[in-house]
Amino acid sequence: MSCFEGQMAEYPTISIDRFDRENLRARAYFLSHCHKDHMKGLRAPTLKRRLECSLKVYLYCSPVTKELLLTSPRYRFWEKRIISIEIETPTQISLVDEASGEVFISGQQWDRLVHGRLQIGKRRSCPNGASALRGQEECLHGILELVRSWITRSPYHVVWLSCKAAYGYEYLFTNLSEEFGVQVHVNKLDMFRNMPDILHHLTTDRDTQIHACRHPKAEEYFQWNKLPCGVTSKNRIPLHTISIKPSTMWFGERARKTNVIVRTGESSYRACFSFHSSYSEIKDFLSYIYPVNVYPNVIPLGTTMGKVQEILKPLCRSSQSTEPKYKPLGKLKRARTIHLDSEEDDDSDLFDDPLPVPLRHKIPNQQTLHPEVFPTTAISQNQPEKQTESTGCFRAESTPTSLWADFIDCAESNSESEESEIPASAQGDMGPVPQLQKADGEVPQWEVFFKRSADLTDDCLENLPSSTEAGGSQSPKLFSDSSDGESTHISSQTSSQSTHISEQGSQGWDSQSDTVLLSSQERNGGMTSSSRRVYRPGINDNTLAPQMEQNVLCPKDTYSDLKSRDQDVSIGSSAGETTALSSGKHVPQEKRPLTLSSSTDSQSSSDFEIPATPEAELPTREHLQYFYEKLATGERIVVEKRKSSLHSRATTKKPIPRDNSQNPNR
DNA sequence: GCGATCAGGT
DNA sequence: CACACCTGATCGC
Numbered sequence: 001m002s003c004f005e006g007q008m009a010e011y012p013t014i015s016i017d018r019f020d021r022e023n024l025r026a027r028a029y030f031l032s033h034c035h036k037d038h039m040k041g042l043r044a045p046t047l048k049r050r051l052e053c054s055l056k057v058y059l060y061c062s063p064v065t066k067e068l069l070l071t072s073p074r075y076r077f078w079e080k081r082i083i084s085i086e087i088e089t090p091t092q093i094s095l096v097d098e099a100s101g102e103v104f105i106s107g108q109q110w111d112r113l114v115h116g117r118l119q120i121g122k123r124r125s126c127p128n129g130a131s132a133l134r135g136q137e138e139c140l141h142g143i144l145e146l147v148r149s150w151i152t153r154s155p156y157h158v159v160w161l162s163c164k165a166a167y168g169y170e171y172l173f174t175n176l177s178e179e180f181g182v183q184v185h186v187n188k189l190d191m192f193r194n195m196p197d198i199l200h201h202l203t204t205d206r207d208t209q210i211h212a213c214r215h216p217k218a219e220e221y222f223q224w225n226k227l228p229c230g231v232t233s234k235n236r237i238p239l240h241t242i243s244i245k246p247s248t249m250w251f252g253e254r255a256r257k258t259n260v261i262v263r264t265g266e267s268s269y270r271a272c273f274s275f276h277s278s279y280s281e282i283k284d285f286l287s288y289i290y291p292v293n294v295y296p297n298v299i300p301l302g303t304t305m306g307k308v309q310e311i312l313k314p315l316c317r318s319s320q321s322t323e324p325k326y327k328p329l330g331k332l333k334r335a336r337t338i339h340l341d342s343e344e345d346d347d348s349d350l351f352d353d354p355l356p357v358p359l360r361h362k363i364p365n366q367q368t369l370h371p372e373v374f375p376t377t378a379i380s381q382n383q384p385e386k387q388t389e390s391t392g393c394f395r396a397e398s399t400p401t402s403l404w405a406d407f408i409d410c411a412e413s414n415s416e417s418e419e420s421e422i423p424a425s426a427q428g429d430m431g432p433v434p435q436l437q438k439a440d441g442e443v444p445q446w447e448v449f450f451k452r453s454a455d456l457t458d459d460c461l462e463n464l465p466s467s468t469e470a471g472g473s474q475s476p477k478l479f480s481d482s483s484d485g486e487s488t489h490i491s492s493q494t495s496s497q498s499t500h501i502s503e504q505g506s507q508g509w510d511s512q513s514d515t516v517l518l519s520s521q522e523r524n525g526g527m528t529s530s531s532r533r534v535y536r537p538g539i540n541d542n543t544l545a546p547q548m549e550q551n552v553l554c555p556k557d558t559y560s561d562l563k564s565r566d567q568d569v570s571i572g573s574s575a576g577e578t579t580a581l582s583s584g585k586h587v588p589q590e591k592r593p594l595t596l597s598s599s600t601d602s603q604s605s606s607d608f609e610i611p612a613t614p615e616a617e618l619p620t621r622e623h624l625q626y627f628y629e630k631l632a633t634g635e636r637i638v639v640e641k642r643k644s645s646l647h648s649r650a651t652t653k654k655p656i657p658r659d660n661s662q663n664p665n666r
Numbered sequence: 667g668c669g670a671t672c673a674g675g676t
Numbered sequence: 677c678a679c680a681c682c683t684g685a686t687c688g689c
Contacts, residue, residue: 035680044669164676165680216682219676245676247679275679300677668689675683 002037004297013095019047027095031061034068034167035275043074051081058083060093064195068167071191135278140172142260143244143271144179151180151209156237160227161212162219162245168275169212169246170198176210177201185211185229206231222268246273286315293318 006018
């Protein structure tokens with residue numbers, strides 16, 4: 001359970017992903033994505049009332065999140081008070097209520113620090129970033145192959161994707177649909193009405209072989225071979241159904257390199273899938289940004305804040321010495337990867353400046369910009385200090401001791417439970433998509449969010465330089481080959497060349513053997529063009545879909561029969577294989593997905609293509625430099641006294657940037 | 667009736 | 677294990 005209560009010490013007047021209690025006094029709200037545990041209090045009468053009284057309070061989120069949020073009538077009252085911000089688009093937000101200052105929050109910071117998940121565009125900067133991505137890709141790949149092996153048996157073989165959350169599986173649906181030319185059945189799809197790239201792959205027509213519909217008694221139904229939507233047969237012929245449950249792969253499993261597909265019952269499978277960063281991703285991320293401190297916002301039941309901190313501490317600068325040292329960012333980066341400089345994307349070079357970062361924050365008077373985001377007076381008015389200290393909010397202080405204290409507070413403050421507030425059905429009209437958040441009140445230009453990487457093929461994967469595969473060992477096998485006693489797994493092997501069907505895992509259930517390995521060669525061979533591609537709407541928002549990178553599809557037996565224990569197609573993706581696959585040779589420049597230089601970055605369209613919010617003045621390089629420095633040192637970000645801003649930034653003060661050009665009103 | 671909270675479930 | 681929900685019961689307003 002999250003112990004983050006919505007506020008960060010550095011920004012006492014804004015609230016993130018929490019809208020209750022103290023957050024009712026926030027001057028601005030931020031919503032990272034439409035998962036209910038991030039929306040607590042968002043539709044509470046108290047907040048609604050407050051909104052009616054405070055006309056300058058807005059909710060900032062991505063265009064997709066806005067779209068999804070407003071689909072639900074219960075959140076419609078936010079309609080005129082939501083401002084969408086494009087991901088990766090530095091945006092200045094002026095808290096106009098403030099009499100003496102303003103705060104800048106860049107889309108990049110928001111996206112990375114709140115979501116905590118590395119964007120693909122940053123992968124190159126992050127040594128093991130590619131492996132994390134590959135892990136996701138393998139998950140998708142595993143699911144694709146499992147689905148293939150089943151639905152190709154007959155028109156009466158259907159798959160039910162048992163998805164827990166309302167949003168976040170879109171990329172899975174779109175890829176399945178793209179791959180098999182079969183739309184995915186869902187209960188509602190109006191929330192995607194303005195997202196054609198997703199909408200086209202979904203249907204409310206129950207006559208399809210892939211279902212992701214939901215029903216409270218779905219599990220029970222499944223026992224009786226009944227889909228959540230009630231369908232049990234087609235043309236009077238009973239359907240043969242298997243369920244695939246995308247579920248979190250926790251650390252333990254990941255550490256064991258568990259296979260991505262695990263058979264959990266006669267007709268049930270679990271696929272690794274996670275909305276969140278894995279431990280390795282977190283490590284990679286931290287090693288990349290090398291923060292002064294890190295504050296966990298979830299403390300597992302069996303552990304303590306202290307233990308979690310022990311794990312994270314070594315990854316922080318604060319572990320290097322008692323006295324935190326603020327090292328020049330440029331140096332940090334250069335030390336890591338020099339070659340990155342030349343091919344990094346835009347924002348990466350923000351860290352490239354060799355300039356030593358003076359300890360400006362330690363010497364307030366030296367700063368050009370005032371270090372406080374908000375004027376003291378503002379804080380005292382709206383956020384009594386007491387509150388800041390007691391709410392268990394994140395702090396970015398540099399001293400370990402204060403950190404520790406905060407952790408304790410955080411844990412204690414956990415008392416407040418997080419509950420979902422909206423029934424999935426309610427969101428149905430407009431659901432949020434976990435990794436595609438954002439929607440503007442106006443119609444967003446979806447092409448901005450979804451970008452298909454049509455030029456990616458599995459060939460690309462094979463040709464990726466091995467350097468991007470540094471983390472190969474982390475990738476899970478597609479199919480589990482070890483049975484832990486309670487489940488049968490589809491096995492995978494390290495050999496990338498063999499295709500074979502393994503029986504090892506099937507100890508019960510019908511002894512279906514489950515698997516097939518795909519070699520890189522096999523992959524290359526007989527695939528249809530469509531089968532080789534992983535369809536990936538270029539969603540940049542975490543909420544909607546995990547970003548997949550390349551395509552790895554290996555078809556092979558499209559028709560393997562799960563029941564015939566003679567085999568199934570299993571996709572091997574052991575470390576060795578993966579490495580071989582991805583570290584291949586020549587890949588036409590224009591086809592290289594990940595490694596590619598920024599111009600061809602398939603995943604983060606936002607990195608390069610999303611235009612700045614109209615009317616919003618783009619921060620200057622100097623501004624960004626300043627922000628990143630602050631960010632890296634754990635300092636408060638910017639504070640500019642009004643008087644100075646009146647001079648230097650009078651024109652940048654436009655209150656809330658609206659992106660009308662990109663999001664025409666509908 | 668509604669919301670908040672808790673317990674319990676998948 | 678932990679997540680993102682769901683249901684149902686209880687309580688207070």
